[in-house]
Amino acid sequence: MAKAIMIQGAGSNVGKSMLVAGIARAALRRGLSVAPFKPQNMSNNAAVTVDGGEIGRAQALQAMASGLEPIVDMNPVLLKPESETGAQVIVQGQRTATLRARDYGKMKATLMPAVLDSFYRLAKGYDLIVVEGAGSPAEVNLRSGDIANMGFASAAKVPVVLIGDIDRGGVIAQLVGTHAVLPPEDLALIKAFAINKFRGDPTLFADGMEIIADRTGWRPLGIVPWFDQAWRLPAEDVMDISGRPGGPLKIAVPKLNRIANFDDLDPLSAEPDVTVEIVEAGHPLPADAALVLIPGSKSTIADLAHFRAQGWDIDLHAHVRRGGRVLGVCGGYQMLGKRIIDAEGIEGPPGEVDGLGLLDVVTEMKPAKRLVQTSARHVSSGEIVMGYEIHIGQTNGPDTANAWLKIGERGEGAESADGKIKGCYLHGLFSADGFRSAYLAELGHSGQVATYGKSVEESLDALAQHLEAHLDMDAILATAETVGR
Structure with a gap:
């Protein structure tokens, strides 16, 4: 079975999808076989897979970063909003229902077996699975029945790296606040943290890194500067x-x-x-x-x-x-x-x-x-x-x-x-x-x-190099743990 690591965010849009793509490409360049996984995604930007289903487009890019064709097991639950209050529910690539948000909240816990089925099937074929969370684990009001963040990490026993977005401000509060609201059993799964989207001189935030580490006990893995070539990726x-x-x-x-x-x-x-x-x-x-x-x-x-x-x-x-x-x-x-x-x-x-x-x-x-x-x-x-x-x-x-x-x-x-x-x-x-x-x-x-395809591949390589330079990739790979039923 593979080793696995999960990238969660202290908020939405902290750059999880791109970080997972970059980590996957970095692992591939190190000679590992790697695959992406996202238990639950919400997006109308979908990709058709080689096995005849659909997954989130971000997971298709992560598959490309991993040197793979996308398959449905990489994103077993996809929600496609059809109205302000309802969404189409795609399970393992196929439409199963259209539900209002309240009704999906009741249903989602029943989807964990399908999520784990896809995850363990994927884990049999690779050295490393890089898992992406959705939204933030700090939304503890959604913890019951969760399949996207700590609910999945707990069920599959996957260690977590938490990402903060410094570009939007308040990153210390993002991370320390998440530590403050999570229950002890979820906190035990978070092993480290990193800061994303930094503009300017990263050394100016050295004290901030120490404050977060002192308040949480999590290992700091680095500060990732803004990736200027991000616009070249889908x-x-x-x-x-x-x-x-x-x-x-x-x-x-x-x-x-x-x-x-x-x-x-x-x-x-x-x-x-x-x-x-x-x-x-x-x-x-x-x-x-x-x-x-x-x-x-x-x-x-x-x-x-x-x-x-x-x-x-x-x-x-x-x-x-x-x-x-x-x-x-x-x-x-x-x-x-x-x-x-x-x-x-x-x-x-x-x-x-x-x-x-x-x-x-x-x-x-x-x-x-x-x-x-x-x-x-x-x-x-x-x-x-x-x-x-x-x-x-x-x-x-x-x-x-x-x-x-x-x-x-x-x-x-x-x-x-x-x-x-x-x-x-x-x-x-x-x-x-x-x-x-x-x-x-x-x-x-x-x-x-x-030459579009070549440009995307070159940008993925540049992203991997960017993360190798600014994240402790050795520590990330060392933090990953072997998974098994």
């Missing part, structure tokens, strides 16, 4: 894309309430001549955009209503009249059609709504979800793309005869007669450098494009 939050450096060719992306699987944007935003502008609610779609890209959605009909409420439908039609191009991916593709029919009430009350009317297609929502990794050929350039489908609904109509992608002999997607409006269900296609070059050329881009 974004976990769509708003992280807005802060990336860019160029004169603008792609506008309306921020849908339930935006999902926006990894289509990462390769575009990595292009030095391209600016991907995430347009928030209340702001118009920019008139100078070469492309409006409508991304995936977890709740297409509700997000279409949100789209109209912002006046983006008016902006979009003005963009088209100016000769601008439009691309809809997955939920965005469904919105571009003439109608969306949900006779079975899969997304809400049964019924149908008018789409944006820019493609002559109609979508019917169906309960079965399509989850598949696949490759396709871009018809006009002949370039091959690798991607995945993750959707409910079937889309048909005259414009599907103008399919601009081919999966085998089957047409995929739809295109308007003038070729300026396109839609498809295939996510991830922009990761292919050749296709991305051909598509951007249609928007007026000239010159070479970045």
Whole structure:
């Protein structure tokens, strides 16, 4: 059985996902076989796995850092919010229910056997499992039935390293406060701590490290400075894309309430001549955009209503009249059609709504979800793309005869007669450098494009080197303990 170590945070968004990716890549570079694991994640940014399920996109990046293809055991419970109070529950890659938060709170304790089943199965194949927590163990009101933090660590007997985020301030209180509220049996699992996202001279916080160590008894493992290349890695939050450096060719992306699987944007935003502008609610779609890209959605009909409420439908039609191009991916593709029919009430009350009317297609929502990794050929350039489908609904109509992608002999997607409006269900296609070059050329881009996959791999190596320089990696690996049933 493998050894395991768990990275938990003293709060949300302390950088756990990136640290797990960096530790995994550092362990791989040291010659260890390593795999990531997150008991429970909450995200609509999912990845389709090679074994036909779905997991959080962050775990797919961590799998890449580990030199692996993603599988469902790396994230056995995934919550995908569908409304302000409810979420779809994915267990070991497959949808099992849609529940309100209160009902999921009652259910989650029953999921521990599935979580441990995935964990122990994963642990049989590797030297090291790097586990990521969710949120913070300091949320002791959620401790009963917990499967994401100390509940899992206790059940699997995995030692914990606690991470504090100094960038948001109050890091001493984050860590010492967590120590103050945890019960003794949970405190016994925390072996060490580290500070993340430091800007400036780390030696200025030496006294702070001593104070935390004195108050908690935990071993200090280091201060991690801000990682400047973080923007080159796939974004976990769509708003992280807005802060990336860019160029004169603008792609506008309306921020849908339930935006999902926006990894289509990462390769575009990595292009030095391209600016991907995430347009928030209340702001118009920019008139100078070469492309409006409508991304995936977890709740297409509700997000279409949100789209109209912002006046983006008016902006979009003005963009088209100016000769601008439009691309809809997955939920965005469904919105571009003439109608969306949900006779079975899969997304809400049964019924149908008018789409944006820019493609002559109609979508019917169906309960079965399509989850598949696949490759396709871009018809006009002949370039091959690798991607995945993750959707409910079937889309048909005259414009599907103008399919601009081919999966085998089957047409995929739809295109308007003038070729300026396109839609498809295939996510991830922009990761292919050749296709991305051909598509951007249609928007007026000239010159070479970045080598996206190589850039991500180089950034993961740089992250590993960053952690080797600033974290006590020897101590982290020494803290890991052998797990077993």
